[in-house]
Amino acid sequence: MNALLPLQMALGAVALGPLASLGSLLPRLQPSWLRYTSLMTSTLMSLLWLLSGALGLILVAAPAPNLAVGGIPLWQFRLDPLSAFFLVVLGLVGTASSLHAVGYFRQLGRTGLRRVLIPLPLFLSAMALLLLADNAYTFLVAWEGMALSSSYLILAQTQTIQARHAAYLYLLVAHLGALCLLAAFALLCHGNPLAGNDFSALAHEVLAPGLAQAVLLLTLLGFGAKLGMAPLHVWLPEAHPAAPSPVSALMSAAMLPIALYGLLRIDWQILPPEGVSWGLVWLALGLLTAGFGVLFSTLQRDLKRLLAYSSMENMGLILVALGLARLFVAEGSPTLAALALSAGLFQTLNHALFKGLLFLGSGSVFHSTGTVDMGRLGGLIRRMPQTTLLMLIGCLAIAGLPPLNGFASEWMLLQAFLLAPQMASGTLQAILPLTAAGVVLVLALASFAIIKAFGLSFLGQPRSVYTAHEASLWERLAMAFLALGCIFLGLVPGFAIHAISAVNALLLSGNSLGIQQPWRLTPISPERASYVPGWFLIGIAMAILLTFLLVWWRFGRPLRRVPVWSCGFRGARTARMQDSPAGFSQSLLRIFQPIHHGRLQPDTASKELRVELTDPFWVGLYEPLQRLALALSRQALRLQHGKISSYLLYAFLTLVVLLVLVR
């Protein structure tokens, strides 16, 4: 087989994106036609990426071939296992989001549709282009395209002041990040990012140690801003809820991992992970992000905001896993590094599946009821039974319950922590157990947050009057696709680990994690630890079935529907007597008060209590920065008098200074 075929296929799909965008501009197209053709093209593109990614993981032998187009500037592309893995992630989420969008946008007119359908294929193409890019120029162009198209998508449906604020903040942080990346690439390419050295050539060059450190810092800031890493996360909880749900799903489940891709590509492949310190930095920042995200997600009232903070938490956990892998590399234990790296990448894949599913589901809820405010929802299990079932699968997966996929990757991460004491270094031995304890706490709180989201939205009585309808066939199809992925990867985790081993081989120069059977995980040896989700499922299913049959056979009597007993309470039972979102997490609010300074505030309009939260990073970091910038600008204003003579003097002085400096 032609080794370039997967790459060509993926690039062909990338080229379809701009075509689809242009196609949406055609006049006199029926809205339904427009919707079907454009979104089916997006689906096709995503499926092609999925296929080429899978082929790239299985077939492409190292070193992957490179494809160059154009002269100056030179576009260079390559599909190696690392790109292929993230291309699979993008393909999965892209397929589901495009399918879901067919149903989700069904009531939009032509103008409304165009607002979505022009940037959407561009966004998808930019993300794929970024993954295939093989030199600094291509990478940066794709990066910028991704930021711009997604900020248009945030404003596609709502133009409220909050949404515009969110989009502005997003664009601002994205560009600060892009500036950092530009600087990093300039350092990497010795001042000329247009020179056209591909990434493997960059990897062979030796940088001065100081420069390498600067690049590591700049890329961490640049990619961290996109990743939602604390303290650069401020845009994330604003932008995700503002966007239409298929876009939120794409942003959260595909775009955030792409920032991880960049981090792995530059800080791992080009600058090999040496020394302990950066591993520790990743570990610490990851834990900070995860802890912060999970704490805030438990306190949210808006379903999509809760999910956005939960994405932050997941990204933090992945960063912890990658940091751990870096530490293991530095300590010279490649097997453990492979384990931690696989855990991180597997979690990335799982996060794409279940977070995509949950964001799509929240979109269906919004479409059906007109709100994602958990204080207004409730009882959807009776109105939207199939959506609820699919969402339940997603929630159980993200809560880390066996035998679904979320548990499998968390299990691997914890195993990596438990195998750590083989390492020699002394200082790490105090840090690692504390980190492990922190990770466990984060995982437990994450299941609190997600059960809150599911329980308040889908169970109990409706908290307000609405007419809910079941999601359309397209939406359910998209969600079922992702839910099946969650179940499949949960039952045969070895399949995913096997696919990831190609990435391990690339990043760790040889895969030292033993070959995994598809249905069981045994990281080191069966005596140390093993996990067989299939037996698990069969065991539980058999136990449940036997119990049911036995109980039915021995004591089966028809069930009777009766009014709820409710401890004998005879008064009028209203939906307001259930937990409100603030009530559900009130105790957590109280326990973690010293950290987030949240308070319960009465809302006079709706006569209920709401949680008042301010982001400590916003108050402590961003507002002082803002004040500093304003003060500096005021000082700069002094130079501006509006007198032409003094401006000429400035120009003259500048000229003199330049002449002296440049000569």
Place this chain on the structure above:
Amino acid sequence: MQTLQVLVALAIAPLFAAWLQMLRALLQNRRPAGLLQGYRDLRRLFHKEAFLPEDSSWLFRFSPYVLFGTKVMASTLVPILAVDLPLAPAADVIALVGLLAVARIFQVLAAMDTGTPFASLGAHREMLVSALAEPALLSAFFIASLLAGSTSLSTIVLHAQEGLLSLHPSMVFAAAAFFLVLLVENSRIPVDNPATHLELTMIHEAMLLEYSGRHLALLEWGAQLKLLIYVTIGIALFFPWGIADEFAPTAILLASLALLIKLFVAAPILALVETLLAKKRLFRVPEFATTAFLFGVIGLLTHFMLGS
């Protein structure tokens, strides 16, 4: 062998609960109801008619079976009588914690499904308490598995039988953390009161309020089974002598005898704790669970500081 262990666990769970009740009654100067009361209660509940609240969904009906099924599954994974059972490689301690979390989350979801104020009260309290207790439980397990160099329960028990675990100082912290978690997770007295109804401080019982008949019987039996599982895990980690490491009839017989004796001794400790302590205020409960977590973390640190 696997089936035998499950059947034994199922059979003695109500007995153990009744023995505990009996000791509590004796300590509180009440007349005990007898050792067979557990079985009598279950029989009575199973024969009663089961009601469903008017607007509950399939989750409500389905959950008792899930709960019971997962706990039965959990009892296959714990070395109650013997190590290296056929299903043992399917899951390690982390997966066991996950399995118990499945049961808990379905219970919480079922409670929220009815939409009654008491049930949702119980639901969010349960989630709160377990969100703090689960890390403590895991860190206690981490200590044991770090010492044994494995997260497989069978390997840990074999290590413990050679006396390699119990002499280590970090195991003391692990034991303390585990004991506190046992009280929290099984809704024993300083945290929750298993004997109460109509009290604003209850957690576990509040979630069962709407259940009746055979569903309630399954839930009660499941709760007894969970207590037994926790106690046997504790035994396996900290007092593993007598657990059979081969499938010979004499070894099994000895193991069963040892188990009965250990359970016989374990109950008075629990009964004493429950009699001597008062039920804590709800806002004190997180502190209790956090203490357990702290013990776990200190244990982990001790392990690393002292070297393995």
